[in-house]
Amino acid sequence: MKNAEDSQLVARAVSAQDTAAYGELVRRHQSQVRNFLRKLTGDIATADDLSQDCFMHAWNKLQTFSGRGSFIGWLLKVAYTTFLQSKRKSKRYAEILDQLGHKMETEGQNYSVQPDEVTDLDKLLAVLDEEERAIMVMSYACGLSHREISDATSMPVGTVKSVIFRGKQKIRTSFDIKDHQYG
């Protein structure tokens, strides 16, 4: 089982409802999915809850994985959709409470961490908007290609490239980095 490729494990999980095969897939990719969602939400507990939801959704949709791209690319698409759905839900919840005259702190609306825990990465992520953050994390933290990011976000490849370009510009400006002064 440990030596099997992702696509073989997916085939076993789909055809025989093999939960052990799916468990191996979860073990392999949980770190990347949880890291991705932690970077998107800025909150460990919320990210871990969303990761659980993501893997449950992924199990239900597993037969839709065509095997054309990488499994992690497909999984991050599910994770990103789960994140957006949860945001929409909490936004709607806040709107209803607002209509009823209550104020509510919505979790995960913006990237925010406790002031005493701010890292360089947090500062970096804070300058990006949500879409840029998701795409930059997929590209630089998860190593997805532009094509895979395009599939995961349902955006054209050209848009993905321009979002990455914009994100880089923002980081350069915010951290006062001149072009190619690294290395």
Next chain:
Amino acid sequence: MTSKIINMAERIKDAEDRLLESMFDSAPIADDGFSTRIVRKIRRRVWLRRLALPVAAVIGGAIAVKPLAEVVTAAVRLSSLLPEELVTATTSLVPQVPMIVLGGMLLAACLLGLRALDD
């Protein structure tokens, strides 16, 4: 050929890309029972799904047994009370039933088609 060139261009990383990769990099997260929890949840769901139909059939059957027996008994009693002419007349009407059903289906299809055209 063009897509190969594009893919290659994507793979060529400059110093900026390498710096960003190192900035975005973070330590792997230990599993700590995470995958076990997910698998346990999924197994529970699979079992619930497998059990749902047989359990519903058993419960439904248990609820339906008494009224069904009453209906059968009543039908048997009623058939013994019917006059013989009525029974023969019903038998002669039976061949018309498929035509009536077919007509009803055609009517329903037409109504649905009209509604679809309206939409």
